[in-house]
Amino acid sequence: MQVQVNTQDGAGGAELVERVEQAVQDALSRFADQLTRVEVHLTDANAGKGGAQDKRCMVEARPVSHKPVAVTHEAATVPQAIRGALAKASRALDTALASRTDHKGNASLRDAELP
Template sequence: MKIQFNTDKTIPGDEKDQHYFTSLIAEGVKIFESHITRIEVHLSDENGKKEGHNVMRCLLETRIEGRQPLAVSCQANTVELAVSGAVDKLTASLETILGRIQNNEKPLN
């Protein structure tokens, strides 16, 4: 599974932050890792340099083997909260999608 980072011009995307967020995302989707080929992370500040609430946005676009890409996003006051919220949404979506796949693959008795 590959995790690719993209940030807008207002968010510094240094290596330390990327490593932290990569670890956070990888840990969050660990049980689904065998089904995921790539996750693209898009971090942005919706207000640019202006102040505001819930302006940090994290979009996670996930490529699942043999399926259409899945995208979830979360807006929060900090980048950390936005990433954490997006990971929670992604995990819930993967549980639903992959749970359906596994239920359909079970043999009938």
């Protein structure tokens, strides 16, 4: 799974990118073999003017042989926005990829090889 982090005007630096990449790996590790790429977009909705919920994180996950799954979360701080978006992405991927596994995590009969 490749992780790509995009920030507004290149803000944040290498440390932020590393922390975001690690958060994505931790939150979506169980989907790693089913995802080709995860893109994270961080923006300041009010462009420095301030506000209660002005940090936005958009996560777009690209599953193999599936349509991309995109979620957005707004919060007061960047870490809160990242955590919220990754939680939403995990739930959305559960729903999108549910047909591949049964409720106990075993392979679906749809994917079983026929004799």
